[in-house]
Amino acid sequence: MPLSGGRFSVRSEVHQETFHPQVGAQEEARCVYFRPMHLRQRLLNATESLCVWDVGLGGAGNALNLIRDHQDLNARVELHSFERCLKPLEFALHHAAKLDYLHGFESFLDQLIKAQRVTFKSGQLELDWHLHMCDLRDGYGPLSGKLRSADAIMYDPYSPAKNPELWSLPAFNRLREALTTPATLATYSRSTSVRVGLLLAGFYVGRGGEVGEKEETTVAATDPGLVGPLLEEQWLKKIRNSTNGEPIRQVPHTRSFLTAETWDRLLRHPQFSSLAVDLELPVRH
Numbered sequence: 456m457p458l459s460g461g462r463f464s465v466r467s468e469v470h471q472e473t474f475h476p477q478v479g480a481q482e483e484a485r486c487v488y489f490r491p492m493h494l495r496q497r498l499l500n501a502t503e504s505l506c507v508w509d510v511g512l513g514g515a516g517n518a519l520n521l522i523r524d525h526q527d528l529n530a531r532v533e534l535h536s537f538e539r540c541l542k543p544l545e546f547a548l549h550h551a552a553k554l555d556y557l558h559g560f561e562s563f564l565d566q567l568i569k570a571q572r573v574t575f576k577s578g579q580l581e582l583d584w585h586l587h588m589c590d591l592r593d594g595y596g597p598l599s600g601k602l603r604s605a606d607a608i609m610y611d612p613y614s615p616a617k618n619p620e621l622w623s624l625p626a627f628n629r630l631r632e633a634l635t636t637p638a639t640l641a642t643y644s645r646s647t648s649v650r651v652g653l654l655l656a657g658f659y660v661g662r663g664g665e666v667g668e669k670e671e672t673t674v675a676a677t678d679p680g681l682v683g684p685l686l687e688e689q690w691l692k693k694i695r696n697s698t699n700g701e702p703i704r705q706v707p708h709t710r711s712f713l714t715a716e717t718w719d720r721l722l723r724h725p726q727f728s729s730l731a732v733d734l735e736l737p738v739r740h
């Protein structure tokens with residue numbers, strides 16, 4: 456699929472969604488994942504390898520741009536990619552010449568597909584890359600044993616409208632339960648429903664970077680010190696009137712205003728424990 460500026464990207468006709476539609480794979484990965492999670496600095500500071508989870512390997516845009524953007528660093532990355540269908544990657548490999556990010560990595564991807572693991576050095580950066588062919592609707596539990604807890608998560612399923620199971624409160628609960636050490640998560644969605652879901656699952660949630668025409672994305676973490684700026688009172692005030700306030704609890708899901716129960720849970724989240732004023736939900740009949 457051609458993008459502006461002569462670049463190309465992968466598109467799923469089944470989901471009617473183009474991967475990295477705004478600014479292309481490389482810039483999107485920087486704006487949505489690398490900068491908000493301070494990956495360069497964390498790689499520089501890491502005493503052992505940094506463990507990154509790549510949720511939705513797809514055409515490997517985020518994974519390969521992570522490698523390309525940090526190959527000048529004398530550091531190590533343990534990369535875990537999760538995927539249930541290899542068609543986007545096979546398609547991308549077939550069109551490698553048109554996808555700037557992929558060119559030169561074809562043999563490593565072939566090996567990853569064949570053996571589910573590949574280790575190599577790209578520039579200065581050492582990679583230990585694992586592929587988990589799985590359906591994440593079943594959570595991460597079935598992979599335990601093969602999986603190191605993430606330091607950073609690039610969360611990139613299809614949109615909440617097309618891929619609701621992975622944006623639901625049960626999905627975020629399963630993800631939070633799988634994390635046994637401090638971790639950050641970044642994603643392109645900034646929807647209220649997604650942010651509320653992350654908060655109810657126990658994450659601290661903040662504003663991520665700007666990408667293309669989108670003013671902000673979302674970054675979250677298991678610990679408040681790992682993410683900033685955190686969503687604050689102003690955001691809470693605003694979402695009282697959101698028609699998409701409730702997290703997805705089951706599929707199919709219908710958008711709705713926040714319920715009193717969800718609101719109560721939000722106000723009890725430690726992120727909002729020092730609110731200056733009493734905030735109430737508007738009464739709706």
Ligand SMILES: C[S@@+](CC[C@H](N)C(=O)[O-])C[C@H]1O[C@@H](n2cnc3c(N)ncnc32)[C@H](O)[C@@H]1O
Nearest residue numbers: 511512513514515516517539590591592612613
């Ligand atoms: C937007 S694409 C990911 C793009 C990719 N990160 C890239 O940079 O090229 C979303 C991917 O999530 C995968 N996915 C969706 N639902 C899934 C599930 N339940 N379990 C595992 N993978 C899933 C899809 O197969 C698809 O490849």
